[in-house]
Amino acid sequence: MIESLAVAMIAFLMGGILKGAIGAGTPVIVVPITSIYFGVHHAVALFVLPALASNIWQAWQYRQNIEDRGFVWRLVISGAVGAFFGTLLLAALPADLLSIVVGSLALFYVGFRxxxxxxxxxxxxxxxxxxxxxxxxxxxxxxxxxxxxxxVTFLHAVRLPRERFIPTISAMFTAMTAVQFPSLIGVGLMSWQILAISVIACIPLFAGMPLGAVLVRRVGVRLFDRLIMALLFVIALRLILGAT
Known part of the structure; x- marks a missing residue:
């Protein structure tokens, strides 16, 4: 249990560094890593509260950079609706299948980028x-x-500048996780233990965000992005092979 908690905190720290650097990508690191120790169902539940808190903070921090509010509201409302029905799928699908899905999504993300x-x-x-x-x-x-x-792929393709990309995707993630949280409680996947770990996980996540902002200025976005992609590739393979 101590090992799994330590790994989870490291994963959230890494996710916070990535979020601070580019404004997104935290679940691509946190969910695959924590899935290895907690299973996909609990890994998704574990991530929701830290994601909600960090995205509210980041959306508020960059709120003055939102220009096209109609575009953002379309993403926010539709994302929230999708998250509700997606949570119902999470409760119904087997863990091994979800592990393969999560690993495959991570591989797709790396390959496309x-x-x-x-x-x-x-x-x-x-x-x-x-x-x-x-x-x-x-x-x-x-x-x-x-x-x-x-x-991320959709908004990256639109070529929004970083100062607009961050509040746009943060608003979208806020809406999705705000719906996910009560939905996970409703389907019985949010236990008191998972909630307690989620609260603690906010600490390394928020600690990593300013580190990412500093790091990206020092090493450059391209090199940092390539290092993260290499890590995700290894994690994705671990998930897929472990479920087959």
Missing amino acids: LLKPDWSLRYGLARMLAAPAGLAAGLLQGAAGISAPIS
Whole structure:
């Protein structure tokens, strides 16, 4: 138990560093790592409260940089709806299948980022696709705890500058996790023990965020991003192989 808690805290610290650096990506690190020790169901539940707290803080911190509120509201509302139905899927699907899904999503995210680094989406088309993209991201967030293959990829393709990207995706994540939290309680996946660990996990997560902001200025976004991608690749393979 002590080992699993220590690994979970390290995972949240790493996730906080990534979030502080680029504004997103925390669940892509935290959920696969904690899934190894807690199982996917509890890993998703464990992540919700720290994610909700950190995204509220980051959305508020960068709130003045939101320009197109209609675009953001489409993502927020559809993401929340998707997260509710995704949580129902989480409660119904077997753990091994979810482990394979989480690992596959992480691999997809790594592969897409490496193979299509310059892919972009016209902003007018992106506004039209905001609602379905938010819905799909919410479904992934609720069912597997990871929405990055859709949410991060979609907003990255729009080429939003960092100061707009961070509040946009943070608002979206806030909506999804705000719906996830009571939904997880309702389906019986949020125990008092998981809730207690979640509260403690907020400490390394918030501690890592300013470290990430400093680190990204020192080593550069590209090198830092490549290091994270390599780590995710190893974690994803571990999850998939462990479930097969």
